[in-house]
Amino acid sequence: MDIMQKLTILADGAKYDAACTSSGVGRAGGQGIGNTAAGGICHSFSADGRCISLLKVLMTNYCVYDCKYCPNRSGSDVPRTAFTPQELADLTIEFYRRNYIEGLFLSSGILKTPDYTTEQMIKALEFLRYKHNFWGYIHAKTIPGTSPDLVYRMGLLADRISVNIELPSEASLQKLAPNKTKQSILAPMAQIAGGVESGKELVRYKNAPRFAAAGQATQMIIGASPESDYQIIRLASGLYRRYSLRRVFYSAYIPAVEDTLLPSVDTKPPLLREHRLYQADFLMRQYHFDPEEILSEEMPNFNPYLDPKCNWAINNIERFPIDVNRAPHEELLRVPGIGPTSAGRIVTARKTGSLGLAELKRIGVVLKRAKYFIIAKDQPAGLRAGKESTVRALIDPGVFSFGTEQMSLFGPAGGRLALPGAKDVSSIAEAAEEAVLCLAANL
Amino acid sequence: MPGGKPLAEPCDVIYIYDGSFEGFLCCVHESVYSRELPQSIVPEGELEPTLFGQRRIETDSEKARKVYASIPAKISKEALGLVRNIFLSCLKDKELATLRFLLKGYRIGAGIMQMLGEADVAVLLKAERHVMHESHLLKGFIRFSDYDGFLAAAITPKNFVLPFIASHFIERFSGEKFMIYDKAHQAALVYRDRKYEIIRPEHIEFPQASETEEKYRELWKRFYDTIAIDARYNPKCRMSHMPKRYWENMTEVKELLKQ
Numbered sequence: 090m091d092i093m094q095k096l097t098i099l100a101d102g103a104k105y106d107a108a109c110t111s112s113g114v115g116r117a118g119g120q121g122i123g124n125t126a127a128g129g130i131c132h133s134f135s136a137d138g139r140c141i142s143l144l145k146v147l148m149t150n151y152c153v154y155d156c157k158y159c160p161n162r163s164g165s166d167v168p169r170t171a172f173t174p175q176e177l178a179d180l181t182i183e184f185y186r187r188n189y190i191e192g193l194f195l196s197s198g199i200l201k202t203p204d205y206t207t208e209q210m211i212k213a214l215e216f217l218r219y220k221h222n223f224w225g226y227i228h229a230k231t232i233p234g235t236s237p238d239l240v241y242r243m244g245l246l247a248d249r250i251s252v253n254i255e256l257p258s259e260a261s262l263q264k265l266a267p268n269k270t271k272q273s274i275l276a277p278m279a280q281i282a283g284g285v286e287s288g289k290e291l292v293r294y295k296n297a298p299r300f301a302a303a304g305q306a307t308q309m310i311i312g313a314s315p316e317s318d319y320q321i322i323r324l325a326s327g328l329y330r331r332y333s334l335r336r337v338f339y340s341a342y343i344p345a346v347e348d349t350l351l352p353s354v355d356t357k358p359p360l361l362r363e364h365r366l367y368q369a370d371f372l373m374r375q376y377h378f379d380p381e382e383i384l385s386e387e388m389p390n391f392n393p394y395l396d397p398k399c400n401w402a403i404n405n406i407e408r409f410p411i412d413v414n415r416a417p418h419e420e421l422l423r424v425p426g427i428g429p430t431s432a433g434r435i436v437t438a439r440k441t442g443s444l445g446l447a448e449l450k451r452i453g454v455v456l457k458r459a460k461y462f463i464i465a466k467d468q469p470a471g472l473r474a475g476k477e478s479t480v481r482a483l484i485d486p487g488v489f490s491f492g493t494e495q496m497s498l499f500g501p502a503g504g505r506l507a508l509p510g511a512k513d514v515s516s517i518a519e520a521a522e523e524a525v526l527c528l529a530a531n532l
Numbered sequence: 533m534p535g536g537k538p539l540a541e542p543c544d545v546i547y548i549y550d551g552s553f554e555g556f557l558c559c560v561h562e563s564v565y566s567r568e569l570p571q572s573i574v575p576e577g578e579l580e581p582t583l584f585g586q587r588r589i590e591t592d593s594e595k596a597r598k599v600y601a602s603i604p605a606k607i608s609k610e611a612l613g614l615v616r617n618i619f620l621s622c623l624k625d626k627e628l629a630t631l632r633f634l635l636k637g638y639r640i641g642a643g644i645m646q647m648l649g650e651a652d653v654a655v656l657l658k659a660e661r662h663v664m665h666e667s668h669l670l671k672g673f674i675r676f677s678d679y680d681g682f683l684a685a686a687i688t689p690k691n692f693v694l695p696f697i698a699s700h701f702i703e704r705f706s707g708e709k710f711m712i713y714d715k716a717h718q719a720a721l722v723y724r725d726r727k728y729e730i731i732r733p734e735h736i737e738f739p740q741a742s743e744t745e746e747k748y749r750e751l752w753k754r755f756y757d758t759i760a761i762d763a764r765y766n767p768k769c770r771m772s773h774m775p776k777r778y779w780e781n782m783t784e785v786k787e788l789l790k791q
Contacts (some may be wrong), residue, residue, distance in 0.1 A: 186683060474583060
């Protein structure tokens with residue numbers, strides 16, 4: 090099979106992996122070829138709007154496992170192939186020289202055994218690092234069941250390694266990925282966390298990178314199993330704490346396989362829900378929110394119409410307005426329309442004089458949302474707006490771009506907020522207005 | 533001196549200068565010593581018909597040196613960095629905007645860099661972020677072709693980004709020979725034998741791509757098309773992350789522009 094066909098099959102098999110970031114480690118070049126940028130670099134954006142940073146491929150799409158949701162499961166009738174380590178290393182280098190990519194994201198189906206497959210992956214990475222002297226970014230995905238010494242060797246070659254948690258609960262894992270167990274996923278995760286922490290002592294070669302210097306990441310599939318959003322963000326929060334993960338990725342389930350255990354193949358992927366999960370994840374990592382502040386047992390799923398931060402703000406309206414000229418940084422971060430960057434700028438700018446709305450706008454605050462929640466120089470008593478105008482300003486304009494099917498996901502059936510689905514109304518404007526009235530009434 | 537007499541009064545004159553950074557610094561010198569704020573400062577050749585009087589400001593390296601030294605001395609090193617970056621930006625009327633910032637800075641001192649909500653400061657910071665953002669995007673969007681071991685790429689940025697991306701590509705390709713040609717500003721970053729320079733060529737014609745080069749372009753296009761998930765098709769999102777004006781130089785999307 091020629092390289093074009095192999096690339097097509099092995100990129101297609103890797104496309105559902107969410108992560109394509111190249112962030113987390115800054116390394117100047119100098120020896121050989123390649124460097125890395127701490128913030129990561131996107132090299133392109135595919136037609137679905139996702140960042141392409143790395144050559145994201147499988148080592149092979151042969152697989153002995155039979156995970157129900159996976160297009161490459163052993164029972165699936167798809168063409169199979171594998172890269173040789175050298176083919177893959179050469180392709181990576183040629184793409185890298187042309188600045189198509191920031192590096193390689195290597196994952197794999199399981200050929201023969203987890204150890205055999207991992208050895209093939211390690212060979213490809215060694216080829217890259219030592220034969221081509223490549224010091225760009227490498228993200229490698231470990232395979233559950235791989236022996237610890239191979240995971241360790243992989244961690245010395247890669248900048249980031251990850252273990253997919255796959256599904257948000259053990260029960261779902263048992264049902265949909267019968268060959269994978271919670272233990273086979275968490276054990277390498279714990280090993281990697283330990284390796285990253287003590288990484289400084291683990292450098293074997295003079296110029297070798299530390300053990301997974303960019304830390305570890307994981308991903309889970311959303312919408313193939315019945316967990317609530319609250320369960321998912323609590324799981325994510327626990328993973329961040331216990332395994333010092335850098336990132337948790339959420340991947341909206343796209344039905345590729347007909348199976349009675351799975352949503353039917355004509356189910357639309359829950360993209361709005363995935364979007365809300367990333368927003369909540371961001372609140373936990375960058376805004377110091379606890380998962381319990383974002384959702385609760387009583388309100389276990391995201392409000393489709395409001396992003397989680399706005400949702401928190403209107404449910405805690407008694408904490409506002411806050412004075413932008415006095416409030417501490419962490420309180421500024423809680424205001425809708427003020428992000429980490431503008432909060433930092435406010436703290437700097439107010440040292441030189443009291444800030445009014447015009448100044449805040451120039452600083453980058455989104456006044457459309459923020460003005461309802463703040464006291465500023467020329468707004469000394471806050472805005473005192475009605476509930477309805479406040480809610481109207483906070484409605485996420487993006488919500489309707491996810492399509493009408495999305496709305497029904499959050500319909501009243503699941504004990505969720507009883508909001509109108511776009512199905513029930515004739516226009517988007519009407520849906521938005523109904524949502525406003527409904528949310529305001531709930532305040 | 534905060535609250536002191538303004539250093540400059542608005543006046544009905546346009547400064548014309550040679551377009552160089554030194555020349556611009558001499559305009560600052562002129563403004564400060566004539567205690568006047570011109571209507572506009574324009575590089576020669578770019579002046580549109582106007583009713584205002586014009587004054588040609590000669591470039592004098594001694595005056596330029598003095599003004600240059602005055603910025604870190606009277607304001608701060610950061611202010612000098614900002615002014616230099618703005619000069620490479622595409623901010624409309626960047627010369628006058630920078631002059632206003634400097635006049636205010638001379639009065640206020642280092643504290644001006646913290647006045648992020650002040651219009652004269654915010655406009656420069658915004659333009660600087662634009663330069664940095666475009667430089668960051670291009671670190672990813674630049675596409676090289678391999679011409680017999682020499683890597684060459686063309687770009688058409690709004691800002692003069694070459695000085696901001698040079699060190700990144702030199703680190704990345706330290707053992708290679710490469711060139712990034714900025715068609716919009718008629719300049720090229722050339723790196724070979726572990727040394728780099730920015731040259732000002734009239735025109736650069738790229739050679740015909742080899743068969744191997746074509747093969748990798750095809751492989752890359754195939755990867756690009758394969759990695760997208762049909763069920764998530766979202767061209768608006770793609771466009772907001774990767775604005776169309778960059779596509780003409782990008783192997784994988786160039787042809788989409790024709791459709």
